[in-house]
Amino acid sequence: MKARFTSLIVSAVVCAMVMGGASFARAGDESETAELLIALLKSGRAVVSEHQALINDPSKGNKGFTDEFMAHQVIEKFKAKTRVDLSRPNGAPQNGVLLALLEAEREVVLEGQPVINKQGVAFKGFIPAVFARKSGEKFYKKTGIRLKLTGTDYRFPGNKPDDFESEVLRMFADSRHPKGQQYAKATMVGGKPVMRVMDPEYAGPTCLTCHGGPKGERDITGTKKEGWKEGDLAGAISVVVPMR
Known part of the structure; x- marks a missing residue:
């Protein structure tokens, strides 16, 4: 089987x-x-x-x-x-x-x-x-097709948000934005049409082991903790799909 x-x-x-x-x-x-x-x-x-x-x-x-x-x-x-x-x-x-x-x-x-x-x-x-x-x-x-994790508090250089992602992350962080609501937009990347979709992610209990408090303390990886609290915006999954 x-x-x-x-x-x-x-x-x-x-x-x-x-x-x-x-x-x-x-x-x-x-x-x-x-x-x-x-x-x-x-x-x-x-x-x-x-x-x-x-x-x-x-x-x-x-x-x-x-x-x-x-x-x-x-x-x-x-x-x-x-x-x-x-x-x-x-x-x-x-x-x-x-x-x-x-x-x-x-x-x-x-x-x-x-x-x-x-x-x-x-x-x-x-x-x-x-x-x-x-x-x-x-x-x-x-x-x-690009598929990556991104966020303001990125740790890996490849997860650094581009201008579009930074703008959407600011929107996700705004209390007026419905929590959990995705954002999608047809736009251009490198002169070619694409569909960009971002899905917000929020800090859960397991995230806080490495990313919670106290802020500045070293986590198990040796990286400084960000001081997140449960429910804080942790970042987003970003997708860039080439269009027809």
Whole structure:
């Protein structure tokens, strides 16, 4: 059964790649495509978060947190959120691009196996934010669609907001903006038409371990904490989808 699942995903991704990255968004509305990509990235990140204690367990070697295990979990979580079943061929018009992101997420987990399974080390650095960033980078190389985490208090240079993102983040931070409401706009990037979608994210309890108080104190990664409180705007997921 596992072999059949793996074969199905790989075959679907290969077919999608043959179509060409730019054609992914043409299968459906670009805004909807962006929203589904955000949901899929969140699903993958949630799976990593739910297994963080296992990943960081220094007493265990092989954790069983493989790319195949992760993909099964992500597919189920994504289906519950969106009713799109990525285990079924042609489950949605955006299947090609969604499977490309799923494959990127699998690659990140596969490449992380030596770290994840290392005994004697508690904190591995394989955390949801790193997983999401690396998945977005791989996904961009596959499709030309940008998918990144961004925020005013960014830590990784690649997450630095551009002018558009900075403006939207200010809007999200305004108390008059409905909490949780996405922002989408058709605009130009590099002289080409794109759909830009940003989804606000807010600090939850697990975020505060590294980003909470006291402000300025070093967290487990050695970085200074930002002093966030639960519910504060933490940043956003930003997507740039080429338009037809």
